Amino acid sequence: MKALILVGGYGTRLRPLTLSTPKPLVDFCNKPILLHQVEALVKKAGVNHVILAVSYMSEMLEKEMKEQELRLGIRISMSHEQEPLGTAGPLALARELLTENSDPFFVLNSDIICDFPFAAMVQFHRHHGQEGTIVVTKVEEPSKYGVVVSEADTGRIHRFVEKPQVFVSNKINAGMYIFSPSVLQRIQLQPTSIEKEIFPVMAKEGQLYAMELPGFWMDIGQPKDFLTGMCLFLQSLRQTQPERLCSGPGIVGNVLVDPSARIGQNCSIGPNVSLGPDVVVEDGVCIKRCTVLRGAHIRSHSWLDSCIVGWSSRVGQWVRMENVTVLGEDVIVGDELYLNGASVLPHKSIGESVPEPRIIM
Amino acid sequence: MLKAVLGRRGAQGPLPPPGTRFRPLSFEVPKPLFPVAGVPMIQHHIEACAQVMGNSLGFYQARWALTGSWGLGGSYQSSFGGSGLPGFRYLQEFAPLGTGGSIFPEPDPAGVPKPSCLKDVCSDFPLGAMLEAHRRQPHPFLLLGTTANRTQSLNYGCIVENPETHEVLHYVEKPSTFVSDIINCGIYLFSPEALKPLRDVFQRNQQDRQLDGSSGSWPGAGTIRLEQDVFTALSGQGQIYVHLTDGIWSQIKSAGSALYASRLYLNRYQVTHPERLAELAPGGPCIRGNVYIHPTAKVASSAVLGPNVSIGEGVTVGEGVRLRESIVLHGATLQEHTCVLHSIVGWGSTVGRWARVEGTPNDPNPNDPRARMDSESLFRDGKLLPAITILGCRVRIPAEVLILNSIVLPHKELSRSFTNQIIL
Numbered sequence: 001m002k003a004l005i006l007v008g009g010y011g012t013r014l015r016p017l018t019l020s021t022p023k024p025l026v027d028f029c030n031k032p033i034l035l036h037q038v039e040a041l042v043k044k045a046g047v048n049h050v051i052l053a054v055s056y057m058s059e060m061l062e063k064e065m066k067e068q069e070l071r072l073g074i075r076i077s078m079s080h081e082q083e084p085l086g087t088a089g090p091l092a093l094a095r096e097l098l099t100e101n102s103d104p105f106f107v108l109n110s111d112i113i114c115d116f117p118f119a120a121m122v123q124f125h126r127h128h129g130q131e132g133t134i135v136v137t138k139v140e141e142p143s144k145y146g147v148v149v150s151e152a153d154t155g156r157i158h159r160f161v162e163k164p165q166v167f168v169s170n171k172i173n174a175g176m177y178i179f180s181p182s183v184l185q186r187i188q189l190q191p192t193s194i195e196k197e198i199f200p201v202m203a204k205e206g207q208l209y210a211m212e213l214p215g216f217w218m219d220i221g222q223p224k225d226f227l228t229g230m231c232l233f234l235q236s237l238r239q240t241q242p243e244r245l246c247s248g249p250g251i252v253g254n255v256l257v258d259p260s261a262r263i264g265q266n267c268s269i270g271p272n273v274s275l276g277p278d279v280v281v282e283d284g285v286c287i288k289r290c291t292v293l294r295g296a297h298i299r300s301h302s303w304l305d306s307c308i309v310g311w312s313s314r315v316g317q318w319v320r321m322e323n324v325t326v327l328g329e330d331v332i333v334g335d336e337l338y339l340n341g342a343s344v345l346p347h348k349s350i351g352e353s354v355p356e357p358r359i360i361m
Numbered sequence: 362m363l364k365a366v367l368g369r370r371g372a373q374g375p376l377p378p379p380g381t382r383f384r385p386l387s388f389e390v391p392k393p394l395f396p397v398a399g400v401p402m403i404q405h406h407i408e409a410c411a412q413v414m415g416n417s418l419g420f421y422q423a424r425w426a427l428t429g430s431w432g433l434g435g436s437y438q439s440s441f442g443g444s445g446l447p448g449f450r451y452l453q454e455f456a457p458l459g460t461g462g463s464i465f466p467e468p469d470p471a472g473v474p475k476p477s478c479l480k481d482v483c484s485d486f487p488l489g490a491m492l493e494a495h496r497r498q499p500h501p502f503l504l505l506g507t508t509a510n511r512t513q514s515l516n517y518g519c520i521v522e523n524p525e526t527h528e529v530l531h532y533v534e535k536p537s538t539f540v541s542d543i544i545n546c547g548i549y550l551f552s553p554e555a556l557k558p559l560r561d562v563f564q565r566n567q568q569d570r571q572l573d574g575s576s577g578s579w580p581g582a583g584t585i586r587l588e589q590d591v592f593t594a595l596s597g598q599g600q601i602y603v604h605l606t607d608g609i610w611s612q613i614k615s616a617g618s619a620l621y622a623s624r625l626y627l628n629r630y631q632v633t634h635p636e637r638l639a640e641l642a643p644g645g646p647c648i649r650g651n652v653y654i655h656p657t658a659k660v661a662s663s664a665v666l667g668p669n670v671s672i673g674e675g676v677t678v679g680e681g682v683r684l685r686e687s688i689v690l691h692g693a694t695l696q697e698h699t700c701v702l703h704s705i706v707g708w709g710s711t712v713g714r715w716a717r718v719e720g721t722p723n724d725p726n727p728n729d730p731r732a733r734m735d736s737e738s739l740f741r742d743g744k745l746l747p748a749i750t751i752l753g754c755r756v757r758i759p760a761e762v763l764i765l766n767s768i769v770l771p772h773k774e775l776s777r778s779f780t781n782q783i784i785l
Contacts, residue, residue: 266680266681266697268715283681284663284680284681284697284698286698286714286715286761300681301681301683301698301700301715303698303715303717303761305761317665317683318683318698318700318717320700320717320763322763336683336685336700336702338717338719338763338765355765355780
């Protein structure tokens, strides 16, 4: 089977991290975002060809994908759009690759994280036998999203309602689809929105079915949601693979620690923390609800809550960082500073507190 | 035989009782007894007077008797007892007498110049130099003057001198336009001849105000405002002279200026009281710059203190605590990993682990040698200005929160972070 992953552009929503690393390669819980999907596709649905729809070329991404091809024993292609093609156009661009055989194929938004239900999707799709299946997830406040109205027992989709003012459904598009190749006849090679232009037509023709996603789901395209997604992911790990989580003195709740990371004495790490490879946390540090990326160094007595610490960054002593502070790569934060919702661009050295949320160029 | 009078400034006109600008700290202790650089504010005055006099010292104190548990009389007499320090006694105003009233009722001592200081100033008190100047050329009034920049001079008493003779030609209190960059330090040397003009003023004021029929309101008949009634009236008549200093000097009006004064005094301890400064010791905390630690305080060895930190009696400082530019008062507890910057932690307060208590300094512009503390109003345009953080007495700060640029009134238990607020 094949899968097309809509990687897209520069990942601006996840800046400043994506100024150093293409978004698919940013580590989410110590694994590149993209690999969470690719590995699940291979393992759960036997996908052997992954096509990345990218709108800019990155040597770093190509090199990494070559390595993953070898490691996973699959084929990974890049489909490069010269101009933005929306969410449907990339399917038309990759038409040849997708129609090499008559199998249905996956289409995934690259920013989502969940317990990927790829085997169940294949089964569901074959069972209803129509052109498309989309995965839906329940949300608490449907009025903020476009919702999917479908038949309770079969899942056949009736219609889509954008930001409903009265309750019609609490299910939203989760950004994971499976299509039969015939769907490509509906899509022209031009900028097209699959959600707004293709799906409503398919629904009207009775060709589109919704499969409800059990468990957690998050779009992790922005730092705030990235952290929320991390909490959900770690909680899911607690239920499915608790042995991967860290435990011991100073560890609170769900904490993921790379074996090469070092933690000092009298720390309080967690709940909901992931520490990447070669991270150093000195004595007396408190970290909650944070992602600390490879090679970062947190000096003693600092306090971090809801932050992403970029690769090789250095946080001084008695620093307080909170409220979705994001440090890009190789940022230095001086001793005793307070960062509140700061977004710090790579290679920056910070010598003054940032008491209100802002971007540090 | 020298005598000194320490008077309190303030209570000009229908103002609230003294020390209100020093709230919430002055709820607990009269402002003169607030510890600056580890000792009560007024002890710096007493020590300076004692150095030049070695004899009697008067305290002048309005309305509050400095007695009872905070009493200076008992504790000072005993702490100075036998060490050759001055004997002193109180004079208590029974009605506000103004800034000059304290000098007047003193019975004439024969031929004795009398230093007089207002208590809410921080200075290196160059009383010796003033006495020397007086010996060379005696005048009834000798004022200590220093320089301020043009803008800030308007907040002080301004002195115009004859640069040759240093006679005060003109004196005006808090002018609305620029008059002079020489300002009155509130430290005076009066010779007994000064008492005659003071008496004249006293009598004239009494007559005038009785004629006005306004004796019930302030200024009352018995008041002498040293600045307006004496200095302004007598300037240019060969009676008032100014002695200029470029030593340390600052007013201590607000808690923020206490922190600044503390830095000045701690710095001065290097010369005057090196034994009061904490030193790096094996098993002791890391000391950076000038730090005072009361001998009864318990400070963990992994704590890092300084510069400008004063730790009061019985204070507990936990492992991994960072303190900089702060005063921690009697009995307070700072738990592990807390960070306290530019703040005053009140008596018996507790700061939980990993909490951060931080203020914003309003120190004089370091690039302007004539800059002084700015006028210290808390608000501008209805907004609380960023200033040092003050925790009142017995405040409890929970673990991991941030208290930034805030004032917490006594006996408050907080449950979350606060920024730019006064917490009642």
